Amino acid sequence: MxxxxxxxxxxxxxxxxxxxxxxxxxxxxxxxxxxxxxxxxxxxxxxxxxxxxxxxxxxxxxxxxxxxxxxxxxxxxxxxxxxxxxxxxxxxxxxxxxxxxxxxxxxxxxxxxxxxxxxxxxxxxxxxxxxxxxxxxxxxxxxxxxxxxxxxxxxxxxxxxxxxxxxxxxxxxxxxxxxxxxxxxxxxxxxxxxxxxxxxxxxxxxxxxSNILGLEKSNLQVIHRAFTHQKAESYQNLKPQAIANLYKYLCYKALDASPGKQNTLVTTRFILIAVITDPSLLIKPIIWKATLKLLVMTLLPPIWVNVLFTKFPRFSNTSTFLGYEKTV
Missing domain, CATH: 3.90.550.10 (Spore Coat Polysaccharide Biosynthesis Protein SpsA; Chain A)
Known part of the structure; x- marks a missing residue:
């Protein structure tokens, strides 16, 4: 049976x-x-x-x-x-x-x-x-x-x-x-x-x-494929939003790396693409918070960054990116 x-x-x-x-x-x-x-x-x-x-x-x-x-x-x-x-x-x-x-x-x-x-x-x-x-x-x-x-x-x-x-x-x-x-x-x-x-x-x-570049490549491939499906014919206007949402997610993932293990150049590129695909982020606190967090992670020794993030956890939390993902 x-x-x-x-x-x-x-x-x-x-x-x-x-x-x-x-x-x-x-x-x-x-x-x-x-x-x-x-x-x-x-x-x-x-x-x-x-x-x-x-x-x-x-x-x-x-x-x-x-x-x-x-x-x-x-x-x-x-x-x-x-x-x-x-x-x-x-x-x-x-x-x-x-x-x-x-x-x-x-x-x-x-x-x-x-x-x-x-x-x-x-x-x-x-x-x-x-x-x-x-x-x-x-x-x-x-x-x-x-x-x-x-x-x-x-x-x-x-x-x-x-x-x-x-x-x-x-x-x-x-x-x-x-x-x-x-x-x-x-x-x-x-x-x-x-x-x-x-x-x-x-x-x-x-x-x-945690393979951030792999996530970017595969997700872009999935997005492009999905919008070629017959069922997506009437949803083509959503494709820019889908790409913008992806880069907001990638910003969050990249900034969630342990201090000293972040990829500064890749994260900077993600932030720039997120802003380009959704300019409204420029007036949101999260984009400046994210930029400051990346600067701190890049310029200070990891042990100092860990102390700072432990003392000010709200400063280090950039999950707000996920809240700006647009849905229908």
Whole structure:
């Protein structure tokens, strides 16, 4: 007898978090699932840790190392569930995530995707901040053109036939494969929201999302592709806003680097492009705050900057960039 839901975890050298991540699945209130772990040639103790967790719902497969899109697709090919959901090896779920999203499908049979809200946590599991908490339902294609409000690849649950229809994740993308997937899904199916935070998205230094130039390249590629889709024909006026939103996000990410590890030239370019694509930023305090923060990070020794930012946390917080992302 097959399980209703297939949970897929791609992992590479995840020894510090994988056990906690797996337990957040095994402790779900909804129990009719299979857990497929795709080990991408880990060289640490990941495989040993996973192998010692005894549960008949766990299936482990090892492959040569590849990007997350490839490994998610590998997991899908091993799956048999009517619904598919993914969890990154350093993220967590609340205990009711599967049950809430499955119930949403039962109540909305026309929908192909269910998403929840997210919180960001640090590498030690400490709460950092809330992520997007929008409540957009039905045809969300126009919304996603401007903003990836889903937040992470650990969020959505997808009907198997819909995932098959879009052809899985784009394996040529090393970043932004999540945004690309949500856009392709929203072009053909309705989205449903579970209005509570059920995904704990861990911010880890040197993670894929910290590759700022990779984020820029892949996101620009996804934006240009999305606006060539037939469904975007009547939304062409939104493309400049989409690019402006991207650079506001990149400004935030670049300025969120640890003092001494920031790329001053790249960050300066992001700030300039953000202003060029959205001149209204020139009259917003955030642009001057961001410029001053970058100057401080560039000119002062990192130890001084850390002391300054600890004493004046509001000065160092440039997440306001995200609040200026324009939506419809």
């Amino acid at each position: 097959s399980n209703i839901i297939s949970v897929i975890i791609p992992v590479f050298n995840g020894q510090t978090t994988i056990k906690e991540t797996i337990h957040s699945i095994l402790e779900q209130t909804f129990t009719d699932f299979e857990l497929i772990i795709i080990n991408g040639d880990s060289s640490d103790s990941t495989l040993e840790i996973v192998s010692h967790i005894q549960d008949p719902r766990i299936k482990i497969f090892s492959y040569p190392r590849a990007n997350v899109a490839v490994n998610r697709n590998r997991g899908f090919h091993h799956s048999c569930g009517e619904f598919i959901t993914f969890l990154d090896a350093d993220d967590l779920w609340t205990r009711d995530k599967l049950e809430s999203q499955y119930t949403a499908f039962q109540e909305n049979p026309q929908a192909g995707v269910v998403y929840s809200w997210s919180h960001r946590i640090d590498e030690n599991g400490k709460f950092l901040r809330k992520c997007s908490s929008v409540y957009w339902m039905g045809d969300v294609y126009e919304k996603l053109l401007l903003d990836d409000f889903i937040g992470s690849g650990s969020n959505v649950m997808i009907r198997r036939d819909i995932f098959t229809l879009v052809g899985g994740f784009d394996e040529s993308l090393t970043n932004a494969q999540d945004t690309d997937m949500w856009l392709r899904l929203s072009a053909i199916t309705d989205f449903i929201c579970v209005p509570k935070a059920q995904i704990l998205y861990r911010m880890v230094p040197n993670s894929m999302s």
